[in-house]
Amino acid sequence: MSGCYIHIPFCAQKCSYCDFHFSTNHAHKEKMVGALCKEIGIRSENWSSESIETIYFGGGTPSILAAGQIGQLIQQVKSNYLVADSVEITLECNPDDCSLENLKLWKELGVNRLSIGIQSFRDEQLGWMNRSHQSADSLAAVRNAKEVGFDELSLDLMYGLPNMSLEEWKEQLDQIIALNPEHISAYCLTVEQRTALYKLVKDGKLHVSTNEQQSEQFELLVETLKNAGYEQYEISNFARDQHYSRHNTSYWKGSKYVGIGPSAHGYNGTERYWNQANNAFYLKELENDRLPETIEELSRFDRFNETLMIGLRTKWGASKQQLFENISPDKQWFQTVKGYENENLLIQTEEKLILTPAGRLLADAIASDLFLIEN
Ligand code: SF4
Missing domain, CATH: 1.10.10 (Arc Repressor Mutant, subunit A)
Known part of the structure; x- marks a missing residue:
């Protein structure tokens, strides 16, 4: 059993805390989709005997692609690999991309799981995070997704935010539970160097939470979600009724996965590779039929x-x-x-x-x- 991860290296804007690989310049989106398709094809030679059980669009912001481009990528995987009939296809999306129209198109393409980056239900927090959405967008996104018939929804939330009290964290947890998603991921904010947040903290404009506050919030998270029927099956991941992320679970169980796109990693059971986190270099290498990868044999x-x-x-x-x-x-x-x-x-x-x-x-x-x- 194997998975396929496709990294979409574009975002609408740069979130203040983020150090993932993405670009806000979308001039080469079409070219990038062509290059991703090419990499899917090249790599398939070594994966011909593997059954692909999960396809995961991560990023960056996959929902920034036109539905036709997402469809092109899914089709390319299906034409080049043995894809299981029961394949889980997850699309990470920003709430402001979850219009009824987009959701219907994604569903028609076979996307059957959405991971929606809510992060916070407070507009002032979304403001300093420089997220492209507001809390109302998150509520509308979940409403729309359910209306269209998505029954595997995962919602992301962050804790350990500056000035976040335990009471406020409890309120946010109650809000996410009220939306009744199948799956919740909750991550503690970390201040990475070379991010706008790092500068805000360094300049004393925002104060990070202490380790003690983070631990208290984590404990409250685990207890509140447990009481609401969510099982903590990984430190940061919670599911009700065993709606686990099949893709991430297979990583955690050591399965093989093929990684596509700039900065993506892959693992074939003995070797790991990672592609250069540079869109221009990635495009150039693929143009010349080369893989922009570094391979490491794991000891x-x-x-x-x-x-x-x-x-x-x-x-x-x-x-x-x-x-x-x-x-x-x-x-x-x-x-x-x-x-x-x-x-x-x-x-x-x-x-x-x-x-x-x-x-x-x-x-x-x-x-x-x-x-x-x-x-
Ligand atoms: S949308 Fe996600 S990947 Fe893009 S900048 Fe924000 S946190 Fe980073």
Whole structure:
């Protein structure tokens, strides 16, 4: 089982906190779609035996493409790969792109899951984030999507925002629950260098939340969504009635995926590649039938550490069979695991290592403590 990720490197405007790869210059949109189609074709040679179970349009802002362009890309994947009849096709979209007209077209093209970037229900927060939408757009987007018949909706929200109180966070959680989406993703705001937010914080115009506030908000998030019937199946992802993101779940379980587009990554089970995060370079290379990629063969240590880090973030845990496939940790490692078990941060079964709710608060720290380093 494999997935296909397609990175659409365009956005309407630059959100203040974002360090993903995208451009606000849309002059080469058509050319880019042609290049993406070309890369899909070139890469298919190595993926002929794989069944593609999920196609994920991420970005950037995929919903910025014309419906015909999205259709062209889906068709290109279908003509070049073995695509399962039950394929999950996810489109990340901004609320202001979710008109009834667009939604109907996306549905006709086979898109069956939408991931809508709401981020906040407060217009003043959306303002300093420099989002292209307002809260009313988010409400309309969800209403429209349901009217058109989308029954796999994922909504994104952010916490740890400047001046966000626990009460306000609870209100926002209640608002998202009231929309009754199948899936919710909630991410803590991080201040990345080379972003407008970094400058706002550096100049003292915005004050970031403390680690303690972030932890309190995370705990409230988990508890509130649990009470509303959402299962936390990954640190930042919650689903009701097992409406998991099949695409992301397959990443977390170590499946292979083909990545298309500038800055996209791919993984074939032993090697990882990533395309250059540069639209002009990407277009030029594809024009010359070359892939703008860097390939890295993963060492057995890399694979162990990745399996651990990603697995511990999920409810399924890190599989011992996968972890110990090519490597045997020493006694000290098992003692460290035991220590976390004694602190009630981790559970060890015959098959896997799983973090407890308390352990999930420290997921990254525990994973890095258990990393194996090649001498
Ligand atoms: S829409 Fe998404 S990818 Fe684009 S700038 Fe905003 S956060 Fe970044």
